Amino acid sequence: MAALQIVPIKTLHLFAILDKLLIELLKSLTEEEWNMQTVARKWTVKDIASHLLDGNLRGLSISKDHYFGEKPENINSYEDLVAFLNQLNMTWTNATKRLSPIVLTQLLETTGKQYSDHLQTLNPLENALFSVAWAGEETSLNWFHTAREYTEKFLHQQQIRNAVGKQALLTKELFHPFISTFMYALPHTYKDTEAEKGTIVTLIVNTEIGGQWNIIKEEDHWRFFEQSDIKPTATIKIDPIDAWLLFSKGMAPAEAKEKVEISGDRKLAEIALNIIAVMA
Numbered sequence: 512m513a514a515l516q517i518v519p520i521k522t523l524h525l526f527a528i529l530d531k532l533l534i535e536l537l538k539s540l541t542e543e544e545w546n547m548q549t550v551a552r553k554w555t556v557k558d559i560a561s562h563l564l565d566g567n568l569r570g571l572s573i574s575k576d577h578y579f580g581e582k583p584e585n586i587n588s589y590e591d592l593v594a595f596l597n598q599l600n601m602t603w604t605n606a607t608k609r610l611s612p613i614v615l616t617q618l619l620e621t622t623g624k625q626y627s628d629h630l631q632t633l634n635p636l637e638n639a640l641f642s643v644a645w646a647g648e649e650t651s652l653n654w655f656h657t658a659r660e661y662t663e664k665f666l667h668q669q670q671i672r673n674a675v676g677k678q679a680l681l682t683k684e685l686f687h688p689f690i691s692t693f694m695y696a697l698p699h700t701y702k703d704t705e706a707e708k709g710t711i712v713t714l715i716v717n718t719e720i721g722g723q724w725n726i727i728k729e730e731d732h733w734r735f736f737e738q739s740d741i742k743p744t745a746t747i748k749i750d751p752i753d754a755w756l757l758f759s760k761g762m763a764p765a766e767a768k769e770k771v772e773i774s775g776d777r778k779l780a781e782i783a784l785n786i787i788a789v790m791a
Contacts, residue, residue: 518635518654522661522688526627529664529685533563533623536668536677537616545612549674550761551667554604556674559667560615561607562600566663567622574640575629589644596790630657645788647699658692662788665689666759681751683720690716690751693758693788694724698733700786701726706744706779711736713743714783716754745780748772758786 537560545557554562572578583595607615633639639656642648648655666689669680680686697714710728715721725743726733749757749771756762764784773780 520654520658520688520691522658522692523627523631525661525685525688526630526664527624529661529668529680530620530623530627532680533664533668534616534620536671537612537619539677540612540675542612544675547674549670550756551670552760554670556671557608557612557615558604559671560612560619561604561610563664563667564607564615564619564622565600565603566660567619567626570626570660571622571629574633592644593790630660633657643695645699645790646695647702655692655695658688662689662692666755666789669755670761679752681720686720686751686755687722690721690754693754693786694722696758696786696788697724697783698726698735701728701733701782704728704733704779704782710779711741711743711745712779712783713746715746715748717748717750721751721754743775745775745777746773747780747783757784758788760787760789 540556545555545560547556548554549556549559551559569580572580581599583592586592586595610618633653635652635654635657637653639651639653641656642651643655643659646655651659665680665685671677672679680689694714697712701712706728708728708730711725712733713723713725715723723738725736725738727736749767753762753767753770757764757767764781767784768781771784
């Protein structure tokens, strides 16, 4: 009998759902909506659709065909990697400005299925080609890489929906795996935070679609631990809409500070406002 495979966050079954919702959304947009600005800095709705297509195509090229194309050079830090990815994103969105919304939508419909089909072939407990750097990992397993890809698809579609005023993806089925994956950045965010051993920080994303995550300080690192009867040193509560915006650079920590609810050590809790679960 094969060994039981334990995957902490299962997202593969959700790719087809997200892709279907995306295509329906894009086909409903007017020309004006395609050109609306989004919270993703200088990107329009069309730029984000283009970026999603890039994710499918590069994912297939690298993971399925083992073709890397442009390779990063002189990457000596996390900041160097982010700069390289930003450059890739910029050159792609600039080049695809010549594509029509109809062509973009058709390509997304085709490649989305191809990419999700490919992800199904990966052993979730084998090492992924790329680590999830924003979680502080140097090597990640395929299930985490897949979950990270899910957050990309969820986030960018949500950015489009936010820009054009369409219904948000805030259901437990779709949002909870997204925010659960983002929370893997929580211990890494506190990595340089000095505290006594046993210090507990609790982050709660409100409502039934959210959840609660606890980290505890060990001798030289922070780690997740199950909920206990021990009172946290600091607790921070945030609403789902603010959470997806804040942790993806769509809201500044200073703005979020006015929206969250904090109890206990405020300075310690506010460090969680610096969670970043995206690369570029």
